[in-house]
Amino acid sequence: MPSDALPDDPLPSWHDGRTKRAILDFIARVTKQGGPDYAPPAERIAVFDNDGTLWAEKPVYFQAQFALDEIARKAKENPALARQEPYRSVLAKDLKALTADNHKGLLQTLAVTHANMTTEEFASRVQDWLKTARHPVTKRPYTEMVYQPQLELLALLGKTGFRTFIVSGGGVEFMRVFADKVYGVPPERVVGSSDVVTFRMGKDGKPELYKTAKVEFVDDGPGKPVGINRFIGRRPILAFGNSDGDLQMLQYVTGGAGPRLGLLVHHTDGAREWAYDRKSPVGKLDKALDEAGARGWTVVDMKQDWKEVFPPAP
Amino acid sequence: MPSDALPDDPLPSWHDGRTKRAILDFIARVTKQGGPDYAPPAERIAVFDNDGTLWAEKPVYFQAQFALDEIARKAKENPALARQEPYRSVLAKDLKALTADNHKGLLQTLAVTHANMTTEEFASRVQDWLKTARHPVTKRPYTEMVYQPQLELLALLGKTGFRTFIVSGGGVEFMRVFADKVYGVPPERVVGSSDVVTFRMGKDGKPELYKTAKVEFVDDGPGKPVGINRFIGRRPILAFGNSDGDLQMLQYVTGGAGPRLGLLVHHTDGAREWAYDRKSPVGKLDKALDEAGARGWTVVDMKQDWKEVFPPAP
Ligand SMILES: [Ca+2]
Ligand SMILES: [Ca+2]
Known part of the structure; x- marks a missing residue:
């Protein structure tokens, strides 16, 4: 990673420590030309869950x-x-x-x-x-309930030749409305759950796409690696999730050969955000937390690792 | 289009004439900042059918x-x-x-x-x-049965800020094997038909994706605009096809507001390639040819418009 192209600290909202080092080391290794872990730009694909990973998910999705x-x-x-x-x-x-x-x-x-x-x-x-709409607790627009440290990471990955994708159980048509503006992730890099959509000629004689109520694809759990294969067609080298719904995605991404980075947000900050894991009905993190140790995934402790949680009000 | 960034003739295998002018004019208009038809880079999405549009499809797909x-x-x-x-x-x-x-x-x-x-x-x-494998007539590898004028167009679009996608009735897993190398279109920009794929743990304990025989999606006819919506999530501004299977894709793409370019390859060259249209079981071009006039689509006459059909042997 050419240091002249990046600010002194490209992740200012991350506390220095093991987690931040793991991220920066990984990016440095895969971008170091001639290094043993070098990944050509085409292979630099990073996938992010959305709810609880890029923005909050409490009190309800x-x-x-x-x-x-x-x-x-x-x-x-x-x-x-x-x-x-x-x-x-x-x-x-x-x-x-x-x-x-x-x-x-x-x-x-x-x-x-x-x-x-x-x-x-x-x-x-x-x-x-x-x-x-305003969030019931913070009274902020939902698009400001995004995690500042993750915005910095998305930007850093973009600057270091990664293509970032969202791979979420949320609705693809829902996320595409704001993903580009809020995360810098354009519609074609948003993978999500979907209903069957049909093509038809509208009343005005113009072609249109009609959203039916029939579920087409659930991009959650084992659906996540399937969605990655369907939309991206290549195994990413970095995956970031926060719940058991991300278990198979992390297994798949980190199960490939060469350098891989698996990351989980652990919601540990009841003061600045919410604290929940094994018993939460929303964003349950249980099996994936158990596997993290054995598989070498990096667990982000929100309370310890993040200086800021949400961006400053604009 | 800044002329210093492009060769004198960016489409050397295209004969000068109405067709080539329509393409170059369109690119010039949508890339001219401050012009009435300017399209910001994010909107510059071009979709190409594959069989009969980017490579040949005779005697069989x-x-x-x-x-x-x-x-x-x-x-x-x-x-x-x-x-x-x-x-x-x-x-x-x-x-x-x-x-x-x-x-x-x-x-x-x-x-x-x-x-x-x-x-x-x-x-x-x-x-x-x-x-x-070798093509039964030309004895060339199938990856050399691609159209040289289209390779030049794909390259020109890439240089002028477009993102090119393949949107084909062919199998997505089949095309992704060669699309990047042959066309410069990476796997995540290939949309195609697919079977249901499932996630599982392999015998070696490693995660794998298993291709079943159950059809999941047919990316043809009305399926093409549906596939575009699903994978790209934005209406392209340029579409290139060659058969009635592209009819709805062209309707959808050229049915949007602002500058749009719809194109069809008409296989008119029985000497250098194959001549077929309304009655061909493969690549039938009938309704779409009728609509081309009314909707202002540009019909490429292979015999008249293309100086070369296939690339020189390497
Ligand atoms: Ca989540
Ligand atoms: Ca075709």
Whole structure:
């Protein structure tokens, strides 16, 4: 890594220590031409989980909050809806009703907020929501609930010839709305879960893509290496996750020959963020934490390793 | 387009004329900063069909030839197979038997040559085949059956800030083996048809991806805009195809706002290549040719527009 191309400290929000050294050493090794661990630029692919790895995921996944807010917005626009399901149960916060009958209510909630519209329509709903929605605890826009140390790492990887991808269980059409602006990751480098989309001619005679309610792909757990193969077609050399949903992705990435770096965010900071791991319903980190030692993955201790968690308010 | 960055004639294998001018004008317009048609680099996405657009497709699709050659190779290695289906019918060139019962024999042929192995194993089969197989007419390796004018166009687009993608009905795992070397299109910019791939732990305890015989996605016809949305997540501004399988892709790409370029290769050169269109079972060009006029797509007349068809032997 040519030092003249980078600032003195390219990761200023990371405390000096074992974790930061592991990251900087890895980048230095794979970019050192003629070195034993040199990786040509084509091989420098880094994959990042999103929820809990690049941005927060508490108290609920932000995409789930989008769905709940959409239900409220639609019911406000059309009050008759409030008497129908799933609106009634969502508005009453009746989790028991929503999860009954194999989560029928939650699936209906997803369908009415995420499907039966064009991809452009959906993107504009997400855009509108991101403009006005605020996180219930910090009162900040959700796009400011991203981790400053990770923004620095994404930028550093970009400067050192890596192509960074998001590989997340979140919806691909949801993430693509903000990933470029917030993370510098363009739409074609976002891999996520998806519904079946169909091509059709719109009422105006113009071609359009229509988002149906049928699940096409779940980019989580064993789906992550599958998604990586499908979209990227090459085994990355760096993977960063935070939960058991990233276990197979880390196994796959670090299971290849040559230099590999596996990383996990461990949410240990109950003061500045949230502290959770083995027993959390959201972002459960249990098996992957156990495997980290045996497989040589680097566990980022949020409390110890990060000087800052969120970026300063703009 | 800064002329000092490009050779005097960036498309030397294209005859001067309306077609070449349409291409060069488009690139000049979308790259002219401050111009009315300027497209920022992020929007400069160009999609290319593969069979019949970037390389030849006669007498049969090259991937189909791969499957037939694999059957022969396997039967040679294990002569007992020659008495079983689909080997017997393939070796006997018994097309009637292969297509009977809803193409059962052809589907079996695909299954035994393309499935039930890891993605790495499949890639190495394709690699071996590309090394030794020769085109039945020209006797050249299949990777030399690419169109020289298109190699020049891909290079020109790369130099003018475009990201080029392949969007083909061919198998994604098949094309990724050679697309980078032959076209300069890396694996993550190849979109194609695919089988379901599953993640598992291999016998050696190492994670692997296993290719099953279950079709996952057919990237043809209306599947092409769907594939573009899934993999690229943004509407390209240039699309190049050669058959009715590209109709919806061209409709979608040229149906967006702002400057758009739709192109079709018309195979008119029976002397240097093959002449076929409306009635060809392979690469049928009929509806898309009819729509080209109404929608302002540029039809490349291979005989008139291309000085060279294939690259010189290396
Ligand atoms: Ca996560
Ligand atoms: Ca074609």
